[in-house]
Amino acid sequence: MSKQSISTWFKGGSPWVWLNAGAVSISLIMVIGLLALIAIRGLSHFWPADIVSLEYQEPGGEVVTLVGEISDEETLTAVQLSNVGVELPEGQITGKRYLVKIGNRDHFGLDFRWINGAWIKNTEKPDYLVAIERREWGHFYGYLNAVKEKGELVATGQEAWHELEERLERSSALFNKIKRIEKSEIGEINHGMESLRIETRRLELEGVDKNDVAFSEIEQSRKVWDSKYAVLRDTLSALYQELQRDQIVMTMSDGRDVEISLAKIVEVYRPNVMSWTDKLAFYGNEVWKFVSGDPREANTEGGIFPAIFGTVMMVMIMAVLVTPFGVIAAVYLKEYAKQGPLIRLIRIAVNNLAGVPSIVYGVFGLGFFVYFLGGNIDELFFQASLPAPTFGTPGLMWASLTLAILTVPVVIVATEEGLSRIPRNIREGSLALGATKAETLWRTVLPMAAPAMMTGLILAVARAAGEVAPLMMVGVVKLAPALPVDSIAPYLHLDRQFMHLGFHIYDVGFQSPNVEAARPLVYATALLLVMIIIVLNISAIKIRNRLREHSKAIEN
Numbered sequence: 001m002s003k004q005s006i007s008t009w010f011k012g013g014s015p016w017v018w019l020n021a022g023a024v025s026i027s028l029i030m031v032i033g034l035l036a037l038i039a040i041r042g043l044s045h046f047w048p049a050d051i052v053s054l055e056y057q058e059p060g061g062e063v064v065t066l067v068g069e070i071s072d073e074e075t076l077t078a079v080q081l082s083n084v085g086v087e088l089p090e091g092q093i094t095g096k097r098y099l100v101k102i103g104n105r106d107h108f109g110l111d112f113r114w115i116n117g118a119w120i121k122n123t124e125k126p127d128y129l130v131a132i133e134r135r136e137w138g139h140f141y142g143y144l145n146a147v148k149e150k151g152e153l154v155a156t157g158q159e160a161w162h163e164l165e166e167r168l169e170r171s172s173a174l175f176n177k178i179k180r181i182e183k184s185e186i187g188e189i190n191h192g193m194e195s196l197r198i199e200t201r202r203l204e205l206e207g208v209d210k211n212d213v214a215f216s217e218i219e220q221s222r223k224v225w226d227s228k229y230a231v232l233r234d235t236l237s238a239l240y241q242e243l244q245r246d247q248i249v250m251t252m253s254d255g256r257d258v259e260i261s262l263a264k265i266v267e268v269y270r271p272n273v274m275s276w277t278d279k280l281a282f283y284g285n286e287v288w289k290f291v292s293g294d295p296r297e298a299n300t301e302g303g304i305f306p307a308i309f310g311t312v313m314m315v316m317i318m319a320v321l322v323t324p325f326g327v328i329a330a331v332y333l334k335e336y337a338k339q340g341p342l343i344r345l346i347r348i349a350v351n352n353l354a355g356v357p358s359i360v361y362g363v364f365g366l367g368f369f370v371y372f373l374g375g376n377i378d379e380l381f382f383q384a385s386l387p388a389p390t391f392g393t394p395g396l397m398w399a400s401l402t403l404a405i406l407t408v409p410v411v412i413v414a415t416e417e418g419l420s421r422i423p424r425n426i427r428e429g430s431l432a433l434g435a436t437k438a439e440t441l442w443r444t445v446l447p448m449a450a451p452a453m454m455t456g457l458i459l460a461v462a463r464a465a466g467e468v469a470p471l472m473m474v475g476v477v478k479l480a481p482a483l484p485v486d487s488i489a490p491y492l493h494l495d496r497q498f499m500h501l502g503f504h505i506y507d508v509g510f511q512s513p514n515v516e517a518a519r520p521l522v523y524a525t526a527l528l529l530v531m532i533i534i535v536l537n538i539s540a541i542k543i544r545n546r547l548r549e550h551s552k553a554i555e556n
Contacts, residue, residue, distance in 0.1 A: 418449035
């Protein structure tokens with residue numbers, strides 16, 4: 001290629017087009033690769049892996065049997081293996097070691113163990129190895145020996161498995177019934193008793209005489225709640241006794257027999273004899289339990305539904321709060337304010353606010369919203385509840401307001417850009433037809449700028465859903481026993497603390513005492529957070545597209 005043609009090629013801009021296309025392609029590949037890695041690492045956790053029985057011998061030691069799942073493997077050099085006491089055969093320069101999930105943490109002291117491949121003498125996959133998902137202490141692996149009822153043998157050998165399946169179904173139904181009573185009916189009684197306590201305190205603050213009829217009515221209501229609680233207490237006591245009826249006897253890898261109550265078991269399965277269809281059905285059930293269940297074991301077991309619910313609820317409330325504030329501010333700056341040095345300074349401040357670290361907003365939210373506004377609200381309207389704060393403590397409303405303040409600059413800038421794109425002759429035509437400035441703005445300008453407003457909202461939602469630092473100060477907790485929405489009036493409890501997927505990832509990934517068990521849940525939760533953000537953005541984009549079509553119809 002001649003120098004002239006190369007010069008023409010550069011002047012035509014083709015190199016920069018290809019450079020931009022290459023950069024975009026590389027970015028897409030990296031994003032897709034990252035999402036694929038997260039999906040593989042997270043979703044593979046729920047697959048029922050085969051259980052292996054390993055016989056291994058450490059140098060100079062006796063042969064030991066381990067039972068569990070092989071979670072990971074890695075290849076190390078001879079030097080790396082020698083640092084952990086493993087010598088490879090002469091001429092071999094690399095060797096493998098395996099991470100085995102042995103479970104039985106309450107008996108062995110740990111869930112996972114690294115096993116060097118050079119020490120393994122034999123590997124088997126016995127058909128009747130059983131994996132048990134427990135409510136506490138993680139998984140249990142072993143052989144099923146017998147099923148007991150109140151300490152008496154009911155079934156042994158092959159019959160024990162079928163007996164276990166039937167009795168576990170009954171036990172799970174009883175457990176769910178107990179939790180439903182404790183969460184709904186007992187929760188309603190506790191709320192009623194707390195309301196009576198607050199009402200009593202309010203009457204005392206008002207100086208009402210103790211012999212007043214109001215105190216008598218409160219006492220009568222308290223007796224009604226007490227009688228209801230007594231009935232439920234007896235019901236729960238009977239259900240707990242019935243729940244503790246059945247036990248199973250398991251044999252661990254070291255030969256010891258262990259008795260486990262069915263009340264402590266969530267699921268039992270034998271992956272070594274499951275078909276692909278059975279494993280696929282089990283996999284779907286495990287994913288559903290992860291999405292719809294409550295967390296257990298310091299968030300390293302169970303589901304993450306409270307975190308999903310809290311994240312979506314917070315983002316929705318934030319969107320409702322940030323949109324009117326951002327749009328009104330942008331309309332004033334663009335349509336009503338006299339352009340000058342002050343307005344330019346305000347725009348510079350708005351742009352700078354978008355770059356302020358999010359933790360600063362968290363400190364502002366804690367000081368202004370929680371302590372100042374919340375404290376004054378408690379003094380004015382919830383004095384009877386003090387010293388226990390109602391709104392003077394981190395909660396859902398303050399978290400949503402803090403994120404609304406954090407994302408409002410994005411909405412302002414996007415809305416202003418949309419208003420700037422509307423031709424001046426449209427405004428002048430509306431005014432010429434007799435419409436006032438307010439009518440022109442409301443019926444013509446804002447509908448045409450709606451797509452830009454939705455663009456700002458999309459960007460705000462994408463940022464707010466992933467924020468963690470400010471939320472740690474204004475409402476998010478490790479574990480929230482009650483959702484912000486329930487059947488108790490006023491149904492939406494903006495004062496309650498809540499769980500969030502972003503904080504859940506941080507807590508499980510960096511605060512968990514069981515790192516190996518928590519790692520796959522970090523990937524799974526991160527994938528779910530990305531999917532929720534994508535769904536929220538797609539919903540907003542569809543609304544924006546409809547508004548854009550509507551604005552085009554107005555222009556025509």
